[in-house]
Amino acid sequence: MAGATDTESGGAAQGVAGTVIVGAGLGGIRVAEGLRSNGYQAPVTLIGVEPHPPYDRPPLSKSVLVGKDDRVDLKPAEFYGESTIDLRLGRRVVAIDPEQHTVTVVAVDSPDDVHETIRYDTAVLATGLRPRLLPGVADDLAGLHVVRTIDDALTLRSELAAASTAVVIGAGFIGCEVAATLTGHDIAVTLVEPAPTPLAAALGTEIGALVGRLLSDNGVTVATGVGVTEVVDDGTRVTGVRLDDGRELQADLVVVGIGSVPVTEYLEGSGVELAPREAGGGIACDGHGLTSAADVYALGDVASWRDDDGVQRRVEHWNHTVDQAAVVAHRIAGGDPMTANVPYFWSDQFGLKIQMLGDPRPTDTVHIVDDDGRKFLAYYSRDGILTGVIGAGKVGAVMKTRPKLQAPTPIAELL
Ligand SMILES: Cc1cc2nc3c(=O)[nH]c(=O)nc-3n(C[C@H](O)[C@H](O)[C@H](O)COP(=O)(O)OP(=O)(O)OC[C@H]3O[C@@H](n4cnc5c(N)ncnc54)[C@H](O)[C@@H]3O)c2cc1C
Incomplete structure (x- = not known):
């Protein structure tokens, strides 16, 4: 049975609505699965804006980009039917009303913009991030890429064979991995980073320097302490970048990895509180994922949980999302609060x-x-x-x- 629904012209739908999960990524599917494994019997509806069933993102900058994997689904197709999880793809949640306990959904390819209202007893927000773009640069410029979705990764992959030079802007985890992968495709890669070393913000400069050494020793040109002022194009596609030290680097491909921002615009006017920008933004939660609205939880990359020291913290790692999903599922299904594991992440390079x-x-x-x-x-x-x-x-x-x-x-x- 699906969550109770109605189209916008009608009134609020009646009936037991169960749990509606917004965002069919890692966090969303792990909560859905966790609810069922904790014995939760009510309807579970999983809503995702992408056309793909939940898939794994870490391989996007690794095995998918290399060409080893085309599909990285987190669950086999039969899982959803067997677990009675109502998976609704190609649907964007555009609003949530915590008073009425409803979310408003539109089909992304719907020509007439029909809104559907879905009632929930409990809502879970797991809408992740969207990549930050360079200000003033058209994001549809040919040869300019980000890597967040499988479609992004497959588009970039399709251009590798024809490329001989690339600039990767930003030496965070994704930038470093993309630089490593492209170098393995015989592309001359320059990694541009304003900080003194790669990964300085995450690991500090001492360990960042060791990662920088790994990249340089394997053929990546690591340009640190320098920023990009302009992406240069010939009117149809990128041709390079200009740096703030005056240099211009030629590039057949430019990959932007300058961080991401939490996807929260559907919360505008809902009263669901956000964490301060200085704390990384995202949806403010208590230490177990409950937001400022009753019966609304958030987790994963988009969520800022309060840590043991009372500080709001948002973390963008796979295991962190999995641990939080277990806590939220347990809490909704009626168990005692669980404590999260020791934080962990990994990255694969060379x-x-x-x-x-x-x-x-x-x-x-x-x-x-x-x-x-x-x-x-x-x-x-x-x-x-x-x-x-x-x-x-x-x-x-x-x-x-x-x-x-x-x-x-x-x-x-x-x-
Ligand atoms: C290229 C790449 C490589 C990575 N490598 C590593 C790694 O090596 N190690 C590591 O620890 N972590 C890695 N990560 C991070 C890890 O993948 C994330 O921490 C994890 O995916 C977070 O899960 P999530 O459910 O919070 O968000 P996501 O997996 O991003 O899922 C959110 C989903 O919500 C959907 N959505 C957004 N808005 C709406 C809306 N309004 N309505 C409906 N649906 C919506 C999105 O389309 C998306 O499918 C990597 C991430 C990327 C992008």
Whole structure:
């Protein structure tokens, strides 16, 4: 049974509406699955604006771009019927009314803009991010790319064979991975980043420099401390970029990886509170995903949960979303609140798995304990206590640290 619905011309629909999940990505599907595995019997409706069933994003900058994978669906097609999850694709939620307990939905390809109202008992918001674009640059310029959706990745992939030069703007995780993947396609890649090293904001400059070394040693030209002032084109497609030090770089492809912004515009006027911009923005939640509106939860990249220190924090990592989905599903299905795991993320570059466990800040003290010029292992500490571990090609050593991050551990024990 689906959530109770009505078209806009009629009144509010009646009946038990169950849980309506907005956003059919990783967080959305994990909540839907978690509800069923926790014994939740009411209707579950999963609404997604993309035409594709929920798929995995990490492979987009890795195996999909390389050409190893075309489909990275998170569930087989039969899962939705077997689990009685009403999957509605190609539908954009444009509004939520917490008083009435309804969401308003439009079909993206509908010529007559018919609005549908769906009632919920509980709503879950998992609408993720959209890539930040360069100000003043037309986003439909041929040869200019971002990588957030599978369609983005397949479009970029289709242009790799004809390209010999590329500029990647922004050395965050996605920028670094795309630079690595394109280099593997025999494309001469320049990675442009205003910060002093790649990944400086996420990992600090000391570890960022080790990642920069990995990229340079494998053929990426890493241009740090410099910004892009202009994307140059010939009227039909990109031809290069101009830098703020006066240089102009030729490029058949330009990939923009300058971060993303939470997708929250459908909340305007709803009263659902957002986190302050200085805290990363996104939907403000308590420590277990409840927003400022009754019966409305949020999770994943779009959500800013309050941490144990009372600080709103938004995290853009796969495992974090999975952990939050488990907490939210458990909470809706009636269980006790669960506590999240130790934060974890990974990145794949040039055949090395870079992994981080814990929640260090870039200002924490870094202790590099192993570095053979390619693989490395480092700990982070604050006030003498271990806050994180990062390794490249050090899977066992990183994972062994997990128990030490679950309780306060003096860094001296590890050095
Ligand atoms: C290229 C790439 C590589 C990555 N690699 C890694 C990695 O190596 N390691 C790691 O830890 N993490 C990685 N991540 C991050 C990870 O994929 C995300 O943390 C995760 O996908 C977050 O899940 P989510 O459900 O919050 O958002 P998403 O997966 O983005 O899902 C949100 C969904 O909501 C839909 N939506 C948005 N607005 C609406 C609306 N109004 N109505 C209906 N639907 C809507 C969107 O279309 C989207 O499908 C990567 C991300 C990308 C893009």
